[in-house]
Amino acid sequence: MEWTDGATPDFALTREVTFDRVRDAAARIVGRLHRTPVMTCAAIDELIGAQVFLKCENLQRIGAFKIRGATNALMQLGDEQRERGVLTFSSGNHAQGIAHAAATLGIKAVIVMPRNAPEIKLNATRGYLSRAPEGSEIVLFDPDEAKREELGRQIVEERGMTLVPPYDHPDVIAGQGTAAMELFEEVGELDSLYVCCGGGGLLSGSATSARAMSPGCTVVGVEPEAGDDATRSFADKVLRTVRNPDTIADGARTPYTGRYTLPLILERVDRMMTVSDAELARLVLLCMSRMKLVIEPSGVLGLAGAARDVREGREIGGRVGVIVSGGNMDLAQIPELMRLAEGAP
Amino acid sequence: MEWTDGATPDFALTREVTFDRVRDAAARIVGRLHRTPVMTCAAIDELIGAQVFLKCENLQRIGAFKIRGATNALMQLGDEQRERGVLTFSSGNHAQGIAHAAATLGIKAVIVMPRNAPEIKLNATRGYLSRAPEGSEIVLFDPDEAKREELGRQIVEERGMTLVPPYDHPDVIAGQGTAAMELFEEVGELDSLYVCCGGGGLLSGSATSARAMSPGCTVVGVEPEAGDDATRSFADKVLRTVRNPDTIADGARTPYTGRYTLPLILERVDRMMTVSDAELARLVLLCMSRMKLVIEPSGVLGLAGAARDVREGREIGGRVGVIVSGGNMDLAQIPELMRLAEGAP
Numbered sequence: 059m060e061w062t063d064g065a066t067p068d069f070a071l072t073r074e075v076t077f078d079r080v081r082d083a084a085a086r087i088v089g090r091l092h093r094t095p096v097m098t099c100a101a102i103d104e105l106i107g108a109q110v111f112l113k114c115e116n117l118q119r120i121g122a123f124k125i126r127g128a129t130n131a132l133m134q135l136g137d138e139q140r141e142r143g144v145l146t147f148s149s150g151n152h153a154q155g156i157a158h159a160a161a162t163l164g165i166k167a168v169i170v171m172p173r174n175a176p177e178i179k180l181n182a183t184r185g186y187l188s189r190a191p192e193g194s195e196i197v198l199f200d201p202d203e204a205k206r207e208e209l210g211r212q213i214v215e216e217r218g219m220t221l222v223p224p225y226d227h228p229d230v231i232a233g234q235g236t237a238a239m240e241l242f243e244e245v246g247e248l249d250s251l252y253v254c255c256g257g258g259g260l261l262s263g264s265a266t267s268a269r270a271m272s273p274g275c276t277v278v279g280v281e282p283e284a285g286d287d288a289t290r291s292f293a294d295k296v297l298r299t300v301r302n303p304d305t306i307a308d309g310a311r312t313p314y315t316g317r318y319t320l321p322l323i324l325e326r327v328d329r330m331m332t333v334s335d336a337e338l339a340r341l342v343l344l345c346m347s348r349m350k351l352v353i354e355p356s357g358v359l360g361l362a363g364a365a366r367d368v369r370e371g372r373e374i375g376g377r378v379g380v381i382v383s384g385g386n387m388d389l390a391q392i393p394e395l396m397r398l399a400e401g402a403p
Numbered sequence: 404m405e406w407t408d409g410a411t412p413d414f415a416l417t418r419e420v421t422f423d424r425v426r427d428a429a430a431r432i433v434g435r436l437h438r439t440p441v442m443t444c445a446a447i448d449e450l451i452g453a454q455v456f457l458k459c460e461n462l463q464r465i466g467a468f469k470i471r472g473a474t475n476a477l478m479q480l481g482d483e484q485r486e487r488g489v490l491t492f493s494s495g496n497h498a499q500g501i502a503h504a505a506a507t508l509g510i511k512a513v514i515v516m517p518r519n520a521p522e523i524k525l526n527a528t529r530g531y532l533s534r535a536p537e538g539s540e541i542v543l544f545d546p547d548e549a550k551r552e553e554l555g556r557q558i559v560e561e562r563g564m565t566l567v568p569p570y571d572h573p574d575v576i577a578g579q580g581t582a583a584m585e586l587f588e589e590v591g592e593l594d595s596l597y598v599c600c601g602g603g604g605l606l607s608g609s610a611t612s613a614r615a616m617s618p619g620c621t622v623v624g625v626e627p628e629a630g631d632d633a634t635r636s637f638a639d640k641v642l643r644t645v646r647n648p649d650t651i652a653d654g655a656r657t658p659y660t661g662r663y664t665l666p667l668i669l670e671r672v673d674r675m676m677t678v679s680d681a682e683l684a685r686l687v688l689l690c691m692s693r694m695k696l697v698i699e700p701s702g703v704l705g706l707a708g709a710a711r712d713v714r715e716g717r718e719i720g721g722r723v724g725v726i727v728s729g730g731n732m733d734l735a736q737i738p739e740l741m742r743l744a745e746g747a748p
Binding site: 100116117119178343346347348349350353385387389390392393396 | 440442445461462464466523688691692693694695696697698730732734735737738741
């Protein structure tokens with residue numbers, strides 16, 4: 059069945075993403091990546107009215123969680139696959155994840171990126187790729203004309219490469235689940251866990267860890283208002299899509315959740331919600347001024363979701379976890395964020 | 404003897420600041436303040452060509468190391484002194500330190516601040532003071548007209564308060580020395596330690612810890628070019644002063660080192676140096692984009708010193724410590740920093 063608007067999720071696929079697989083991923087990547095700190099901040103606790111534990115993946119290698127899934131996937135390639143190399147498509151952080159893992163593991167990588175990806179992410183990807191084997195390159199495309207998956211699959215067929223998609227792959231999802239696993243290991247069980255959602259890799263991996271390590275924890279997925287495909291999919295229980303959503307959360311501009319991630323979200327996530335760009339801007343600035351941490355707009359989605367729930371009177375419990383997904387932001391964007399934040403509730 | 408340009412330091416005073424006193428301060432403040440993380444970053448290691456350990460006092464309570472000395476000093480007041488309250492003068496971070504410690508310990512505090520102090524520091528000080536006992540207040544002065552020490556001493560006499568100066572006090576210096584003490588405890592001995600210098604409290608405290616815990620470590624104090632009084636004092640071995648230096652490093656606009664800090668610096672610091680505002684701006688932006696940490700311009704003085712030494716071919720060793728002093732920066736300043744950084748070497 060084609061994976062287009064209205065498609066029905068296949069729940070049999072969720073069996074491929076078990077907590078054991080997350081644990082295996084953790085054992086595989088340990089020592090190669092940072093065990094990122096869990097941080098707390100009095101100003102954030104005050105805002106949310108709870109003890110908030112922020113798992114700081116902005117302090118991860120490449121500045122985002124994406125290196126977890128990328129490393130886990132690349133480490134499992136066979137000899138011939140390693141020889142022919144890998145391809146991926148990504149608006150940014152997954153591109154950096156694959157480029158960094160490819161350079162570290164000595165595997166050739168081709169990365170398909172939209173022309174409008176943030177300059178900082180293009181440059182960083184180029185930097186990592188320069189240390190990867192010869193033949194590694196970035197292929198730019200115009201997001202209005204080409205569908206990145208189609209372009210990617212075409213190159214894969216031509217060059218015999220292995221596709222490592224940005225989220226819809228059990229090894230990628232299991233790798234992303236290691237962040238929440240580390241969070242629960244460090245702070246124990248939680249009342250709620252807020253996770254950002256683009257394609258749903260981090261969210262479904264996090265939910266897999268939560269179900270196993272903190273069964274009573276309410277897992278909430280958070281999207282930008284303009285990119286609310288997963289929230290609508292969650293409500294309708296079929297695939298809903300969005301086209302080039304206009305949001306500052308560039309990491310969550312993904313057009314749809316995947317064949318794996320959608321049934322995983324439906325099975326293991328308790329609730330989906332959206333937040334406005336103004337709320338994201340306000341929280342990026344709050345985290346910079348009070349926590350002294352640079353978190354990109356997509357990275358504060360979880361925190362913005364918790365703040366919105368509290369503002370709207372939802373009960374979220376006294377111990378709240380948030381996955382801070384990344385920190386790769388163009389600093390030139392800050393004046394725009396300051397203007398946007400003025401409209402925040 | 405008056406403490407003015409050309410004054411001779413009294414080395415007998417250095418005996419009041421021993422490493423034992425730093426250790427006592429650490430025992431006193433433990434649990435009340437954060438044990439800040441020591442962070443590393445591949446991009447910084449590459450820039451410096453060494454393993455660089457950053458002691459992140461920007462992640463300290465109030466966003467700066469100043470809370471260490473303030474807490475240590477206030478905890479040692481007698482009953483009558485506590486009753487009458489404390490006064491201090493500060494361009495910002497020490498003000499927040501005293502305000503926070505006063506609120507926590509229930510002591511009345513009057514804080515004399517220049518009108519041109521950064522808005523973020525004025526607001527934060529106001530916020531902490533609002534939880535301190537009644538009678539606590541900020542007194543603003545015009546830095547071009549009044550000497551803050553004179554104004555402060557006048558209020559102290561009128562109200563019978565205890566003066567807790569921002570740096571020139573053995574308890575304050577000992578408290579500041581606990582940051583470097585924690586750094587050495589965590590990473591062991593170092594080849595060099597770079598510390599920013601305003602009035603010299605952090606620098607002389609850090610040097611005291613270094614002499615005791617890592618005797619072979621070269622301790623370097625770093626000032627902004629416009630506020631080079633300590634560097635000239637170090638060369639001339641008498642007090643040199645500066646007047647309202649024009650620098651983005653607002654935490655290091657101090658006009659001179661103190662009766663305690665100058666002889667301590669002469670006795671325990673190996674070298675003094677300056678860096679330009681363009682270098683500071685470049686490093687603030689580098690730390691934000693690569694380390695995902697917000698560090699104020701004064702806070703990167705140490706790192707900028709290490710970078711300059713390496714650029715100029717000085718041997719600084721393979722294991723380098725840097726005290727990152729604070730992170731309280733107006734984010735509206737970032738576009739200005741981007742312009743300034745274009746002129747960096």
